[in-house]
Amino acid sequence: MDHVWPALRKIPNPLRATAASMIRMFSTKQLDVVGKFAQPLLPDALRSSQFGNHLHKIASLAKCKEWSDAYVALVSAWNDPAHLVIDSRHEATRIDPINQANMPDALRAMQWLDQTTYLVDDILTKLDRASMAASLETRVPLLDHRLVEFAWTLPADMKVRNGQGKWIVRQVLNRFVPAPLMDRPKMGFAIPLESWLRGPLREWASELLDERRVRDQGFLNADVVAQEWRQLCAGGGAHQHKVWALLMWMAWVEHWKPTS
Numbered sequence: 501m502d503h504v505w506p507a508l509r510k511i512p513n514p515l516r517a518t519a520a521s522m523i524r525m526f527s528t529k530q531l532d533v534v535g536k537f538a539q540p541l542l543p544d545a546l547r548s549s550q551f552g553n554h555l556h557k558i559a560s561l562a563k564c565k566e567w568s569d570a571y572v573a574l575v576s577a578w579n580d581p582a583h584l585v586i587d588s589r590h591e592a593t594r595i596d597p598i599n600q601a602n603m604p605d606a607l608r609a610m611q612w613l614d615q616t617t618y619l620v621d622d623i624l625t626k627l628d629r630a631s632m633a634a635s636l637e638t639r640v641p642l643l644d645h646r647l648v649e650f651a652w653t654l655p656a657d658m659k660v661r662n663g664q665g666k667w668i669v670r671q672v673l674n675r676f677v678p679a680p681l682m683d684r685p686k687m688g689f690a691i692p693l694e695s696w697l698r699g700p701l702r703e704w705a706s707e708l709l710d711e712r713r714v715r716d717q718g719f720l721n722a723d724v725v726a727q728e729w730r731q732l733c734a735g736g737g738a739h740q741h742k743v744w745a746l747l748m749w750m751a752w753v754e755h756w757k758p759t760s
Contacts, residue, residue: 520562528552567606577745694740
């Protein structure tokens with residue numbers, strides 16, 4: 501995000517919209533195949549085992565005019581919750597631009613948001629639990645509070661330079677780690693969500709997203725939910741995270757709803 505957004509802003513809006521429409525014509529799986537063969541030619545930001553998902557995310561930025569809109573688009577499974585939630589209304593959160601008034605630039609604002617929301621409430625919790633269960637130390641050295649405090653004092657060009665993130669970390673590692681290991685595509689801990697939802701979890705998901713159940717709950721637009729589920733079952737990989745968010749909500753409600 502910190503190196504993709506500045507580049508996207510330089511592209512005229514009509515051209516951005518056209519490119520986004522062309523990307524959405526292909527599923528994430530189809531784009532993954534393209535990415536596999538094109539990897540040597542791709543910039544670091546796109547060299548990933550999740551190439552298709554990354555391209556779909558970038559396509560979601562086409563209509564964004566401000567970095568704050570782009571940030572919300574990237575971290576949200578649903579970019580238009582008003583379309584999904586019945587009688588929804590927007591409540592101010594840390595992501596709203598007014599809450600970053602004291603930040604000197606977009607990069608620092610996004611880093612602050614990541615540190616105070618996504619990291620502590622999501623990836624650090626989930627990834628650390630999963631990795632520790634397999635006796636892997638994945639993040640401890642970088643979580644030293646002295647290192648975090650030092651990182652906040654660094655100028656932006658020591659973090660992102662020439663479209664490459666983690667610049668200063670790469671410079672240090674270059675002294676000790678062979679270049680081929682450093683230049684490999686990023687590989688996250690993603691799960692085969694689409695395959696699971698269309699396979700072993702399909703019956704469970706279909707039951708939770710039953711149209712009558714969703715309508716009786718009265719919180720979500722049942723027609724929108726049904727459409728997303730149908731498109732996923734038909735092979736629309738771009739819908740997997742949206743459907744997973746729906747399932748987590750429905751499962752939570754079912755677990756905690758009052759019993760008579």
